[in-house]
Amino acid sequence: MKKLKKENNRRDFLKKCSLSTVPFLIPTIGLNAMSFEKTNDKVLTKNQSSVNFIYDGLALGPTEYLNKLQEINKSKPIEPDFYGGGGTTKLIEEEFAKITGKEKAIYLPTGTMANQLAIKLLNENNTKVIVPENSHIYRDEADAAQSVHGKRLIPVGKGKSYFDITDLKSTIDYTNKNEVFKSGLGTVVIENPVRRADGTFVPIGVIKDISKYCKENNYKMHLDGARIHIASAFSNISVSEYASYFDTVYISLYKYLNASGGAILCGDAKIIEQISHQIKILGGTVFQSWNNTSMALHYLEGINERWNEVVIKSEKLITALNKLNGISITSLKNGTNIYDLILSNEISLKKLAIFLYNEHNIWLGRANDKGIVKFTVNESLLTRDYTDILDAWKKGIEQARN
Ligand SMILES: Cc1ncc(COP(=O)(O)O)c(C=O)c1O
Known part of the structure; x- marks a missing residue:
């Protein structure tokens, strides 16, 4: 019974991330490495919305989606x-x-x-x-x-x-x-x-x-x-x-x-x-x-302003992350919200991803066959304090050193 519940939670998470059906376009990360112990609802009770470095959008789960619709409907009936x-x-x-x-x-x-x-x-x-x-x-x-x-x-x-x-x-x-x-x-x-x-x-x-x-x-x-x-x-x-x-x-x-x-x-x-x-x-x-x-x-509504903020906040975060030992995030020619993230050999991507997900509800994508993680920024960056996100990464990188 317990095993079944755990498997269901895992499936919910995979579904939420579209990972069970999309074979390669979505970087299925360190997600492989994640524990999947937390359901979307449990994460929400920590009152920390997720910051994902995987998608173009917020990747809302069913609970978040329904809550958001309620909120929209309350402020102006749909x-x-x-x-x-x-x-x-x-x-x-x-x-x-x-x-x-x-x-x-x-x-x-x-x-x-x-x-x-x-x-x-x-x-x-x-x-x-x-x-x-x-x-x-x-x-x-x-x-x-x-x-x-x-x-x-x-x-x-x-x-x-x-x-x-x-x-x-x-x-x-x-x-x-x-x-x-x-x-x-x-x-x-x-x-x-x-x-x-x-x-x-x-x-x-x-x-x-x-x-x-x-x-x-x-x-x-x-x-x-x-x-x-x-x-x-x-x-x-x-x-x-x-x-x-x-x-x-x-x-x-x-x-x-x-x-x-x-x-x-x-x-x-x-x-x-x-x-x-x-x-x-x-x-x-x-x-x-x-x-x-x-x-x-x-x-x-307000999309241009928010995405301008995403550009500014992500540039600031990437500059700070690039100052840490063993991490390199580079932009692409004519690049938009997708960057190349490479970790040096002494940092385990798996440990980093698990730590960020379990401790901070921050999601990171899996590396491709060249060892590059497609580090994707989106509006979820705006839902949390900049210093908290950076601190989580700093702690994660230290924990993930072999
Ligand atoms: C560039 C581009 N065009 C079209 C589509 C198709 O959108 P839909 O999934 O709504 O059919 C997608 C979806 O992945 C896309 O990325």
């Missing part, structure tokens, strides 16, 4: 939507249309659906869509474009974080010269920040060049901006400026806005007004979505 219409869902759509400077925005159950419907509709009768080779659309959407929507994805920029105008032009040139039966290219996609390149952002000059070329040649542009506010915080380019170079923009509601799922697609009314019918065709029309949209709307 208005339910009806099959996606009205209530908080309408409010968040209006808010995102404003933020991106687009005519309209619409809620969808997933980002995958938002991406796929955007390229399908933007492309009209054209069959070809150019996508980054390392993008979610190309690699992680189960060939939906080809199998459901009759669109052929052409990947560009293999082996690079992002493709530039030269890569784009040479791919278009190559297809034009080498294909006998011409079918049109309709849309070019950019993902920013790039998930498979450790969240690095695409330089604004590259986006501008591509956008100008696409306008001149009558190609539409779609932005997979699942984490666009994070790119914005680290690149100092506003979300509205990013959006201005694209016809449609998708933004996730759960990566850093802490909902349990959901997506927003923004663009011209002509496109967005076709989306709800398409969602229904795909069986994605959900009775009510206020549980996601009220949470995301809550975290959308």
